[in-house]
Amino acid sequence: MDKEGESIAAADNKKGLGLSKQQVEDPNTYTDRLKWDFESIWLWDDALKRPVLSSHPEEASEPVVPLERNEAGYYKIKSITDLNVMENFPAEKYILDNDLDYAGQPAEPLFKEVSFTGVLDGGGKKIVNFNSSSGGLFHLNAGVIINIAMIDASVTGGSRIGILVNTNNGEVENSLSTGSITGSSTVGGLVGYSNGIVRNSYSTADVTAQVSQAGGLIGITNSGSLTENVYASGTVRAMTSNAGGVTGYGYNDTVVRNVIALGPSVTAPTMANRVMGRVLAGHTPTLENNYALDVMIVDREGVAEGYLTTIKGLGLSETEIETPSTYTDRLGWDFNAIWRWDGIGKRPVLQSVSEGNEEEPVSLIGLELEGLITLAVGESDQTVTTAVYSDGSREKVEINVIYTSSDPSIAEISASGVVTAKSEGTVLITAEYDGLVSSYELKTLTRKQIDMEGINLGMDAEVTLQFTNYDVVNEN
Incomplete structure (x- = not known):
């Protein structure tokens, strides 16, 4: 949804209760949850993976995607032109076969009208110089985006924008961004507005909200969202209110855990905090085991005491921040399969995808x-x-x-x-x-x-x- 008016998802309000792609494609959703009549009115179409009217059954035809497939059945993205093909086939599985450089190319978000519901595996490749004036690479994501690096991005736009995804209703994992992003409100270094999952990812981008809700990684972590095992290390500022080192805003049922804010500063005229900028009045998000750089400049700070379960997070010294055991022992991050230590940057980086300037892995x-x-x-x-x-x-x-x-x-x-x-x-x-x-x-x-x-x-x-x-x- 873009510019939605209702933020809380429930079966009895205008937003409705969100379901996963797997649930939407399950016949039991329609018989058990919705109580539809499959004896005389509806039929289940296995090819279409949805109900059809028994009086007017449809004939399903296989989509013809004009791209080469690999052995695993993923369509190969070899160029920006191939990337744009995805919009016509939003439910398919794709993998980047090459690095993509947007230098001199028009950069517009994909999936502005229809959500992406498939899988995009970056395959360890980079998307470089994505310079957009209307938000990030994906406008609406309800699928799975993994193993992608957005390098040297320069993104501007309105509300709810992030360098990789503007509005996330799906999953974003093992991905990163570098560069800068500036928008009006709800601006994040990786994701603008998250209703879904963001895991094992990070951003070094500088983030500016010209009004409210700036987050080093995510602008707003909405009710029902999960954010874990992530960090942000860029500067964060909101010109009016609500700036957070990792996320700008949270609600009831927002879950943020095992995260760390590493940026040098988080600033806003009102409500700036090291981990989460602000919580809606009367709401209590689930905050677990969250940390921040102790010497981070925070102005004006909304919470004075730093604990593992507060929006400020527990402060760590620069020495602790630059020590591998902080991430393995305190945060419990997986350095066998997901993360590795960058001895030059003195911080974790992903094994699956690289910024391109790290030294050899330290083991x-x-x-x-x-x-x-x-x-x-x-x-x-x-x-x-x-x-x-x-x-x-x-x-x-x-x-x-x-x-x-x-x-x-x-x-x-x-x-x-x-x-x-x-x-x-x-x-x-x-x-x-x-x-x-x-x-x-x-x-x-x-x-x-x-x-x-x-x-x-x-x-x-x-x-x-x-x-x-x-x-x-x-x-x-």
């Missing part, structure tokens, strides 16, 4: 476990676990480490890595983190043995503080 290659090798019965020692990365960097890890002792009756180790000697003997102390394992041998002695043998635990530890190297068990 975890080793684990080191350090602790006293001799300990008196009844005494304890705090071990230290260090992750080693392919770029030579090292990081102390304290979360998601699994510690074990080969014999807890001799020495036990807590979930935080504290070893306690229980009885005389020798044990193997082990740490496991992200598929890597490191261990060292610990000898526990009674106080009598220590006195008899003249062992100085502190001195011995200082001289012989050793740890075994790591055993790589992660096939990646």
Whole structure:
């Protein structure tokens, strides 16, 4: 819908209750939900995937898409001309076969009248120099858009605009945008107005709303929308009100979780906040585990206290923001299949699609476990676990480490890595983190043995503080 008057979706109001494409193409929707008469009035047409009148059945014809198909059945998009073909076949599956450069080409949003309901897989390709004065690449999306990079975009327009999608009623995943966007109201770096899902995506674009609702990633996250595992790092400003580092506005049943705002500033004359600009009065969105750069300039800030469940989010230092474990351990993002660490930008980037200026991926290659090798019965020692990365960097890890002792009756180790000697003997102390394992041998002695043998635990530890190297068990 464009410029819709009703924001809350319900079966008993003018907007109506939204259904997925799968539900719309399910006969049970019409028999069970709508109570239509399929005994004497309606027939289900499997080819058309919708009801038809039994008195006037239709003949379905296969659409003829003038594009080459790959083995998976996706139509290949090799040019901007091919991209424009999609408008005539909105329910098909497409994949970008080449990077597309709009330099010198007219840039207009697709699907202005009819929603896209198919699948567009960017295939890791880029759409470059999309310079539009009427909003983003897709005006109405009710399908699935994945693995696309909108690079160096310059987008302007009216209300409800985003660089990739203006109004999202479907899914946007594994996608990104760079550049800038300016509109009147409800402006987002990736999506303007979202009723659907935005996941595992980010924007570095600068966002300006000349009136209200500016969001680093999404202008408005509407009731029923889900936004998770995303970030935005551009400047955000609204000239009148409601600016947020990730999203500009939220409602009841808006879900925003595991997101982080990294931009340098979020500004508006009224209601600027680090994560979400504003919530409709009397409404309570679901905000879970959300963070923001602690030194972000926010003016004028609407919420003073920063927590994981507020529109301000929990503040993190620049050091924490530039540390990979912030995203793996705190946010729980998947760095095996979806994200990777960019050592130059010191932030996560997507594996499936690239901005084009990142360095080689930095990966975890080793684990080191350090602790006293001799300990008196009844005494304890705090071990230290260090992750080693392919770029030579090292990081102390304290979360998601699994510690074990080969014999807890001799020495036990807590979930935080504290070893306690229980009885005389020798044990193997082990740490496991992200598929890597490191261990060292610990000898526990009674106080009598220590006195008899003249062992100085502190001195011995200082001289012989050793740890075994790591055993790589992660096939990646």
